[in-house]
Amino acid sequence: MPAVISTLGTSVPPFTPHAISVSLPTWEDTIGYEEGEKRVVDAMVSGYPRFFIALNIQKLSKFMEQKFAINGERCLLFPTRKIATSCRSFMIERSQLDSNPPVPVRLVQFVICPEDNGMEGDCIELHIVLFPSTAFSLAKQFWQHTGLGISSRLAEKCLIMLPNESKATGPVSPRQPTKPTNRHYSAKPLKSPIASTYPVPPLPNITNNADGLDGDHSAYLEERYGRNLPIESAAAGKRAMRRRIAGVLVRDGPSDWSGAGKRDAELGPSTRGIKEVTEDDVYLYPTGMSAIWNAHQLALESRVPAKSVCFGFPYTDTLKILEKWGPGCHFYGHGLDSDIDELEKHLRAESAKDPSKPPILALFTEIPSNPLLRCADLPRLRALADEYNFLIVIDETIGNFVNVEVLPYADIVVSSLSKVFSGDSNVMGGSLVLNPKGQHYTTLKAHMSYSFEDSYYAEDAIYMERNSRDFRRRINIIDHNTEAVCEYLYSRSLSPLSTSPPASESCPFVIKEVFYPKFTTPEHYVRCRVSDNAGFGGLFSLTFVSPTIAREFFNALPCHKGPSLGTNFTLACPYTILAHYAEMKWVAQFGVEEGLVRVSVGLESTQVLLDGFKKALEVAERAAQDA
Structure with a gap:
């Protein structure tokens, strides 16, 4: 345990490029952050990425606002059109809940290419969601709950490729103090971009690295503890991770790292409790929460819509996803055996009303739960799912598949790779695994075959692959x-x-x-x-x-x-x-x-x-x- 605690607001660990944690060293500091206390919020130069928008993403967003915004609009940045469209749909739908007019939301596609290389493959495509500044908190809900915003590494690459005139000077404030809200955290060189008729004023200048490191120093710190695959090998790195998660690599030690992603790597039956699992049943996402969001979307789109069940007290955004997308959810917050008794009564009553459709869409649970570390009776829940024809989605992040076998009880297993799979606290990632022995596998697999979109940024995947080797x-x-x-x-x-x-x-x-x-x-x-x-x-x-x-x-x-x-x-x-x-x-x-x-x-x-x-x-x- 460190003798010296990190300074308030800095990355954890110190001097970690693209850190995903931030130092709040005392109880009082945490309260100060939640209450928007100036001494705390002014110190924040890092934070968990779904809650604190990284400073380089803020800088890139500011550039896009100066280029495309009208009448003081704000924006959020996403890696694909599909995600940007989902953000717009969410904002329009949620803004009308109290019979208010829909919030106006515009989408802009922006492609940035190096000045000295016009090849399409070297360009980066950004999708910009623009909205009135008063709707920023609503847009931020989508960013937080789904975890689908661009990563800080992608923003860093964009800033490097932007033309020099975009790199002027001036500070960017991380966040203004706010009143307490229900949040964990609330809340800028591509070279020649596609031409625009909008004038581009000078951009405020901030250091790309939150700890004040220059680019060379930052790169050295990220590389010093292990050799990464070259950027061209991102596909092989993703394949290696999918094989690790599927449990099919026969060997995954130091002598095999270089070949883990190769197609001729030695594979065997899965160690996940179901031998038929393959890497093709594993899907990677940019964050753990985006894997959960996509699991819920998969259920909504492939089956008859109905309310879901959140079983046990979950990490906060899981419940928000189930409440804010689709018909809503039933919450059994204790996650005890007595809750299963109540769930069974509900299933029986709903099924009696209309035997032609499942009484619920899916049941989401964590093994074990966060923060109470409770586990549900999975065999009993599985029996109910089979009887009443609903999906079971299990989040195995905390138990992790080295310790627990939950796939036999699930239709879908999700995990935050940002946690112990990575360990280094410098990259985000998530995974979704389909159970090939599940009764709904054919339907789910068919839907994934045409709906899955790989939005996991290549450089993030490369760091995740390196971190997860041991x-x-x-x-x-x-x-x-x-x-x-x-x-x-x-x-x-x-x-x-x-x-x-x-x-x-x-x-x-x-x-x-x-x-x-x-x-x-x-x-x-x-x-x-x-x-x-x-x-x-x-x-x-x-x-x-x-x-x-x-x-x-x-x-x-x-x-x-x-x-x-x-x-x-x-x-x-x-x-x-x-x-x-x-x-x-x-x-x-x-x-x-x-x-x-x-x-x-x-x-x-x-x-x-x-x-x-x-x-x-x-x-x-x-x-x-x-x-």
Whole structure:
């Protein structure tokens, strides 16, 4: 665990180009961000990409607004026409919910080509969604929920290729302070672009790298820890990742990295619990949330539309997707066996009304859930899906397929590759896997054959491929570390299952509960374990006797603090404050307490981790004693 915590608002880890986490080192900093406190928002030069629009994307957007906007319009940038059209449709539909007139939205296609090379293959195509400035928050919902906006690496490439006259000077403000809203985060050299009749005023100048590094230094830092495939090999890199995710690579060690993406690589039966899985059943997306959004779109477009079910308390944007697209959803927020009882009653009642159509479209669940680490009874849910003819979509991000086998219970499995599959916290990605043994496979596969669009930027895929080469080794270490830490914290908790008494009355226990699959619905997690030796994952959450004590523990914890999980380094956050600041009373009814602290364990020495958590716990216990 680091001796020095990163400075507020900077990338985590420090000096990481295209970092996907940001330092919020104290409980007070997180609250300050959520409340739009000036000292915090002015310090933000990085952030989780779906919530904080990277500074170089802001700069590129500003250029496009100066070139194409009318009457003060704002814009968002997307990599394909299909995605831009989906954004426009979302904005028009959502703007009319309260009988308001539809918001005017314009689409512009912009192609940028190098000055010295007019070959079409070397050009970059951007799709610009323009709208009134008053509709920016609505447009930002699409960016956040779907994860389909352009990546910072694509923006960086565009800025390099833009003509020199676009690179003038001046600061770009990351974000203006705002009132609290329901958000996790709210919220610029291609060479000769296609000609336009619009005048192009000088652009404000900011450093492309959020940490103030020049281009050469930035490239050196990204390359120093491993050799990337050349950009021309992006297709092979994507193929290698699809094979890793499918579990069909016979060997994927150091001697095989160079050949992992080649067509003649040695393949075998899938290790995902269903041997018939192949790389052709795996689809890559630019983010984990875009994989979830596309899974929902696939269900809506290939089957009779109906409400979906969100089973268990999920990561916030999953629920938003199910609520804002299609007919809506039923929410079973506890995710316990009693919720399955209620779900079964609902299915029976709806089926009796109209036996000719499925009572629901699909059921979405996480194994285990974030942040309560609960697992649903998957065999029972699968039996209901077969009986009532609906899809099951399982998010395996936290359990990960090294530890759990969930594909046999699912029609679709999704995952955020940005997490432990990558580990380096410097690139986003997502995956979607179809179950070839599922009763709906033929329909789903046929729809994907003509609807799938590869919008995963090549350079992002190359970094993801490099990062993921040793993910199995890293997961085993993280599993071991997390279990050791959780066993210690559990022994110092007030859990009714904890048998260790306090050492003395002068040292009161302050941890109420340790949420971790080994302790939380273990009977359901064990059913999904790949083997008896498989781990319980690298994520856990803690609740405390009071929010004040939670704050003391969090502030004393000697590790990086910020959003995301599955990183190679330990990363903690006051989860409820960060993800549900404007709805804490609502989430509390599902057990997500105000003082909940979520921790993603890394690759540090086990003893160093234990010493760090012991130190933080001692601070919290002293605070409780002094209260």
